[in-house]
Amino acid sequence: MEFTKMHGLGNDYVYVNCFRETIDFPSEFAKRISDRHFGIGSDGLVLIGPSSAADFKMEMYNADGSAAKMCGNGIRCVGKYVYDYGLTDKTEITVETESGIKPLCLYVRNQKVEAVCVDMGAPRYNAHSIPILSEKDMIIQEPIEISGKVYRMTGISMGNPHAVVYVEDVWDYPVKAIGPVFEMHPRFPERINVEFCKVIDRSHIEMRVWERGTGETCACGTGACAAAVSSVLNDLTDEEVTVTLLGGELNVRWDRAVNRVYMTGPAARVFDGVL
Numbered sequence: 001m002e003f004t005k006m007h008g009l010g011n012d013y014v015y016v017n018c019f020r021e022t023i024d025f026p027s028e029f030a031k032r033i034s035d036r037h038f039g040i041g042s043d044g045l046v047l048i049g050p051s052s053a054a055d056f057k058m059e060m061y062n063a064d065g066s067a068a069k070m071c072g073n074g075i076r077c078v079g080k081y082v083y084d085y086g087l088t089d090k091t092e093i094t095v096e097t098e099s100g101i102k103p104l105c106l107y108v109r110n111q112k113v114e115a116v117c118v119d120m121g122a123p124r125y126n127a128h129s130i131p132i133l134s135e136k137d138m139i140i141q142e143p144i145e146i147s148g149k150v151y152r153m154t155g156i157s158m159g160n161p162h163a164v165v166y167v168e169d170v171w172d173y174p175v176k177a178i179g180p181v182f183e184m185h186p187r188f189p190e191r192i193n194v195e196f197c198k199v200i201d202r203s204h205i206e207m208r209v210w211e212r213g214t215g216e217t218c219a220c221g222t223g224a225c226a227a228a229v230s231s232v233l234n235d236l237t238d239e240e241v242t243v244t245l246l247g248g249e250l251n252v253r254w255d256r257a258v259n260r261v262y263m264t265g266p267a268a269r270v271f272d273g274v275l
């Protein structure tokens with residue numbers, strides 16, 4: 001089976017072209033190939049296939065085999081894959097995901113896609129739709145106790161669930177210790193992705209992420225969007241921000257007039273392989 005290893009800011013997935021290949025048990029397959037010692041090594045698996053409603057369809061699995069409805073870094077790489085491998089010659093395409101159809105704008109240089117802008121759609125911050133168990137309708141700076149410390153979280157869905165918290169020093173934060181306790185807290189019936197953020201100024205956020213189903217990753221596209229939306233809701237930033245992550249920078253703009261979030265960042269191919 002042919003595959004391609006790609007990444008968006010170091011958030012790396014194995015990409016399989018399902019126009020050509022068939023995977024019967026994608027969840028098992030994702031677990032096996034993601035293993036960094038006994039597999040190919042990745043944060044998960046992304047399947048690219050035909051869609052009856054859009055130009056292409058994307059399916060995404062975390063390293064533990066769980067499926068996610070949306071993946072921001074993954075969808076940028078899908079844009080690069082379909083253009084660079086000649087599945088399309090268009091620079092404006094649509095991709096069907098489990099959380100709806102997303103329009104992509106591909107930025108091409110020397111016949112290769114270097115960066116992609118994704119219209120991520122409308123964020124949702126109603127507790128029920130994230131989902132987060134709460135008596136309140138919106139989760140804004142809501143206290144939650146994790147490992148004996150009270151955090152104030154803001155809950156956002158970007159098609160997948162996120163809890164954004166603000167900390168003093170992102171780079172020194174014990175993300176690997178706190179992240180898994182957050183992820184499994186009983187208030188999150190579908191578990192949660194957690195963004196540990198620091199606002200530098202009204203147009204700049206630093207962030208590390210603990211991803212549901214994978215662990216700490218170098219970057220999370222949906223997480224960066226959730227951090228941007230949370231920071232606007234808490235009046236910490238303006239509508240357009242640069243989000244600095246371990247793997248690099250993303251530009252995120254929440255256009256509140258039309259209630260859509262736009263995420264722009266790089267997409268890169270690492271290598272092709274045969275399994």
Ligand SMILES: N[C@@H](CCC[C@H](N)C(=O)O)C(=O)O
Pocket residue numbers: 011062067068069070071072073074160161193211212213214217219220221222223
């Ligand atoms: N890294 C991704 C998000 C992948 C899915 C997430 N772990 C979940 O289970 O919701 C991104 O770039 O958005």
